[in-house]
Amino acid sequence: MLQLQYFLILAAALFCIGIYGLITSRNAVRVLMSIELMLNAVNLNLMGFSNYIDPAEIKGQVFTIFVIAIAAAEAAVGLAIVLAIYRNRDTVDMEQFNLLKW
């Protein structure tokens, strides 16, 4: 029998992989991919709780659909920003985006 804990541990693993990629990757597009991984981990948490704790009124699934919609908007704006920075600085290295650095 599948337990709620399996899904929560899987979501935690995915979230931690996303954080690792977010901090260590140098390519700006890969940073956006890591953010998508983290959003998917959060979605998995919401779906797990919706199925095991609230199966009559599946409000977690409604929340998941909102998160999917906002993630699509975030990906579009984020990639447009990456494109604008690439035109401006001629690189996608995160270490060279230091315009606002102290």
Add this chain to the structure above:
Amino acid sequence: MQIAEGVQLVTFAILSILLVGAALGVVLFANIVYSAFLLGGVFISMAGIYILLNADFVSAAQILVYVGAVNVLILFAIMLVNKREDFKPLKNGWIRQGSTAVVCGGLFALLSAVSIVTPWSISTVSPLASSVVPIAKHFFTDFLLPFELASILLLMSMVGAIILARRDFLPDNLGATSTQDSLTLPERPRELAGK
């Protein structure tokens, strides 16, 4: 769910191995095109896990939105910024990677311990046969305002993405462009700030 429990367990094991392996590939591969395609693998196996959680509509939406839109958008972005560059290795870069790995491992241990130790109040109600009608009822009754706001947000982000990704507008050339086709936007390539 009509599937036998052993089959569910084996399916979950296969899907979770695929999910974690593809996610590690997204983060660790050197070639970013491989990462983008493995990200599609992550999204598809996530849709399979949603089916295991009795969520048919969200599973279909996951494939449509993530694999069909977000992944294709990421591939286009990789194509538009395809510059082969070798990043200069950072001074003491291993400290950052090592400490991040330690922090992520600790966070994973903490979250796993919390999710195992906490006594969740599991509901005994049998899950619904189809989730489409309840989701639609939620959207058009108690979640109507967020639903409409999400559509406005999508419109705003679409306009914003076009404005951000478009090249510069050229105002002093505006009178001369009347002979041009009226559907093309007058624009010029932007100079690089670093040069």
